[in-house]
Amino acid sequence: MTMGVDGRSVIVTGAGSGIGRAAALAFAAQGDRVLVADLDAEGAAATVEEIERSGGTAVAVTGDLSEQAVVDRVTATAVERFGGVDVLVNNAGIMDSMSAAADVADAEWDRVIRVNLTAPFLLTRAVLPHMLAAGRGAIVNTASEAALRGSAAGAAYTASKHGVVGLTKSLAVMYRKNGVRANAVCPGGTATAIAVEADPAAHGPAALGPHFVNLGRVSQPDEQATAILFLASEAAGNINGAILPVDDGWSAV
Template sequence: MNFDDRVALVTGAGSGIGKAMAVAFAKAGARVVVCDIDAATAGQVAAEIGDAAVAATADIGDDSSVAALVETAVSTYGRIDVLCNNAGIMDTMALPADIPLAQWERVLRVNLTGTFLVTHAVLPHMLRQGGGAIVNTASEAGIRGAAAGAAYTASKHGVVGLTKSVAWAYAKDGIRCNAILPGPTMTNIANGATFDPTGSARLGPVLALGERLAQPEQMADAALYLASDAASFINGAIVPVDGGWSAA
């Protein structure tokens, strides 16, 4: 899994799974665009990686911000070979009748529309290059109805569908698109969140099935493989990385 002379753009790369992805691609030889909405954390990760990385700040839910992000990547490195759509936010575990409309719209805007916007902006460059690899971070909630609240669940089901659509549409153009479904992982996505008590109580028994916590590096390893030449005939795959939770 050698990424020499390739460029990887990773969103949500200031911490957690995204940071682990950025580090993993750099170790494998890629030059990395470390993107996060938090400029400070993006800068810290890029500094840790060193000369093979550049930091970028973007709100992936805003199309003008995304356009500037992709322009930064292309103007800095000339191309984008790998896109890891990793940035996302959690909901409050609220059930459908209880979720505020503002929360629904924000979660869908970041998790689903944001993934689309970055993909939409990167695809023309991959088409001109003659290929590329996209790895989306979906979730166990992308294949279940009881692994998160209504907004997060809907957004990640949408990411799964978008992954398959992109894979089908561009397979003949040398562009592959796959998704990983992380189970419970040691990240800060839920830090500071206040969870809806009714939803949390209803979802508790299912969430308890995923009691084993993964390390971010385990998710990054899966993404690295799916983006690599070793996975050259894997396209449209939805890959649980959950220690067997989805098999229960």
Template sequence: MSGKGFEGRSVIVTGAASGIGRAAALMFAKEGAKVLVADLNKDGAEETAKAIEAAGSTAVAVAGDLSDPQVVDEVVATVIRTFGSLDVLVNNAGITDSMSALADVEDAEWERVIRINLTAPFLLTRAALPHMLEAGHGTIVFTASEAGFRGSASGTAYTASKHGVVGLVKSLAVMYRGQGIRTNAIAPGGTQTNNLTNSLEPAKITALVNTMLGEAQPDGGPAPHGPTVMRDFLRTNPGRRSTPEEQAAAIVFLASDAAEMINGAVLPVDDGWSAV
């Protein structure tokens, strides 16, 4: 897109302190939108908002854990109070897992991944919908994943969470299409972000990276089962890693009037990986 396709519209982008979310927030602003930047990382969220304002657009930052209902209420109240409406919601915030197979998934990892990747966007969407329904229009875009299509792209917790996101998208599209609400998702393949370092403990990152590279574990123990299985599947991925901007462009398109008849779609942005 180019020009001011979102002039006068207000947009919430979660996970906008970095990566895909930051790129999407900047892109919406360039298209004329007023943007609420939401992220757990307060400094990063404020940096994104400042970058938007420095470019001549309007932004406000809200920091907090989006799986906390109080933070969710603050985000929605702030966008309505500051901008007067809510036209677009981008549920992008998420974390990865340690690629663990089910028998090795710890309770804490399962609960954290599901809470952030699935429960948080559910809560925010539920809070946003009344405002969109009252206005008679609204667009919601989720960041799903290649792991929402298949079982060979990540670990158990992440795969389950992204399959859940796909279910949310399809349910929302069916339930609210007659009330002016469109819901879609992008499904990124490999993308150049810092999601791994933001999500895992340093020891788990080291173990995961060593396994994926086929190198010995630092403690001399066996490589974890899940990453060992995933390694061969992920090495056969024929596509290149995308930039955050390429993913953001797909988000902005799905939120735009150009995608007016697209509803309930999960768009692979993966250089053809999902076609293999």
């Protein structure tokens, strides 16, 4: 089954490593032109280099996507280099410290919400005019198993990923008559470089501990990328507002 990809302009955030890197490589392998967005300049450059080495087309834009100026630069670069924005993958994110609400510091709450929820909103808002003008577009957000339950992360991360699901569903409803689809993947445990710094004796980690017994098999980033690629493809043309667990059945337990 063909994915129906034909040299589209694709933005992938957090594409310097992990799921984002795997997604960027997968889109490029299908013939898409990929804008690699990441805070890590070295990681973003490495992804672009690998794509170009394989004969693909990519460009890197680095910076903090929770800043409007960076979002504007990402959008403008995609439009100038690739002629528009056909696909947006809001993948960049950070973990919290598994803290329970009573123990979450203001700085942690603000940073997690801004990176995981506000940044996807800002970039979505920036690319929508281009998608609407073209009469088509696909947005795929990386949510999390923590978007489906309250026992997979701390208060800040859980709230941010529930927010991503809400944003995804709102987009699906608001723009379905304009040719723009929005869906989300909810990865379970995945082998990425994202680290969790948590005090196992603190209330949050201690309370969450037993819930990870049914975590399931830890996936590889390319398994998540395959789901993202599908949701962005013409093969998923009637899939809109879907929240897809990619978690080896963890959400079914």
